Amino acid sequence: MIDDVLKNEFVELLATNFKPEEINEIGRFLLDKKYDHYTISGTERHITISSRKAALILCDTMGSDRNGGLLRLMQFVAGLDGKFFLNRTVELQRLESFLTSMTRRGYQYDFKSGKIVPAGKDSSRLKNWGALKNDKIYDCTIMSIDIVKNSELVRSHGQKVMEKLYFKFSSFLAHLLEHYDGRLWNWAGDGGLVAMTFKEHEIRAVLCALDIQRSLMVFQLSPDYPLSEDFFLRIGLDSGKVKFNLDTGKIVSDVINYAAHLEKQWAHPGCVAISETVFHALPSKLQAAFPQKDSFEGRTCYSTPVIA
Structure with missing residues (x-):
């Protein structure tokens, strides 16, 4: 279960690293090609949706999936670091801070599998704090x-x-x-x-x-x-x-x-x-x-x- 504090930190991670239209594209990639944050939020198209609002809409939409939709979104975004996506190489700022917070709340991102897994009892002794990446x-x-x-x-x-x-x-x-x-x-x-x-x-x-x-x-x-x-x-x-x-x-x-x-x-x-x-x-x-x-x-x- 992702708590509100971790969700808010992830919203900030998305908003810091992606433009509103890029966040919308992530939603289309993971959910449906027809995903549109204007339609979902009922926002008129002449009104600008900020990166933070776009991130919040996507997180709320994915979070409504009881089968771990928000966790899947977090896995996907964490896996983008250093990868080519949306016509650019993604370099995620503040990723380590987010992954460390996630570890403290009982989750760990496994860089080998690209999955978020339970951190275990000894998470406070992980040599990479659950956040540092090989060769970085x-x-x-x-x-x-x-x-x-x-x-x-x-x-x-x-x-x-x-x-x-x-x-x-x-x-x-x-x-x-x-x-x-x-x-x-x-x-x-x-x-x-x-x-x-x-x-x-x-x-x-x-x-x-x-x-x-x-x-x-x-x-x-x-x-x-x-x-x-x-x-x-x-x-x-x-x-x-x-x-x-x-x-x-x-x-x-x-x-x-x-x-x-x-x-x-x-x-x-x-x-x-x-x-x-x-x-x-x-x-x-x-x-x-x-x-x-x-x-x-x-x-x-x-x-x-x-x-x-």
């Missing part, structure tokens, strides 16, 4: 996280104890990421990559990174914390264009490389290091949390205060 480029912030001196910890405590730590830490991390709408793109127990995209992704990523470092003490105070000593994290962030692949382990990106290098080669234990790209996307109040300034791989970088 998106603005993302990448966070590289690593446990400091992991090899020494393995030698001191043994692999079995460390695997217990990895499991508990990944659960702790997943809980925080859900709050900031982040996704684990690659994880190897002692570290990996987190991604964020959509609105204010740089700000959310930095707040999440700071939260991870600050919350680590609480994690280590837990009664079932398996080590007899504390450990530290290094975190590095960069932001920019990333070409998405659903197999996120295969994504090759300068953004990922810089975030990983920044974390491993410049960030100090217990600190968050960010690139100048991320820094300049932050409000001044948040920039103040990064007083350390330096140069790394030819770019300016910033860090939270180094722990003595």
Whole structure:
């Protein structure tokens, strides 16, 4: 069942990307060659029908079909992205935002089949947020996280104890990421990559990174914390264009490389290091949390205060 909020978002998607006559043509393609929004709405032909009204008429008409007409319309329109239709290549603006909203309401667009299917219980952990498309480029912030001196910890405590730590830490991390709408793109127990995209992704990523470092003490105070000593994290962030692949382990990106290098080669234990790209996307109040300034791989970088 498509709720009114999702329907209204879809109306806006249609109105943003198609002219009134194009929306009318979509109706003719899906319903009947005689489909006409003037006739259906009882509007006189000398009155201009706006894109939004045309979209609303089509959605109401398709929605009256109890056999999933509105869902079929959504599937069809989502599948037009990047395709040639109505004498032009369709590039849908705001599609990702709509698909993300759809996922949050229990539906997911399957790019392989072109169908909208139930999102399942773990929709909040979909690596593409139910919206990113293979081989399409998106603005993302990448966070590289690593446990400091992991090899020494393995030698001191043994692999079995460390695997217990990895499991508990990944659960702790997943809980925080859900709050900031982040996704684990690659994880190897002692570290990996987190991604964020959509609105204010740089700000959310930095707040999440700071939260991870600050919350680590609480994690280590837990009664079932398996080590007899504390450990530290290094975190590095960069932001920019990333070409998405659903197999996120295969994504090759300068953004990922810089975030990983920044974390491993410049960030100090217990600190968050960010690139100048991320820094300049932050409000001044948040920039103040990064007083350390330096140069790394030819770019300016910033860090939270180094722990003595």
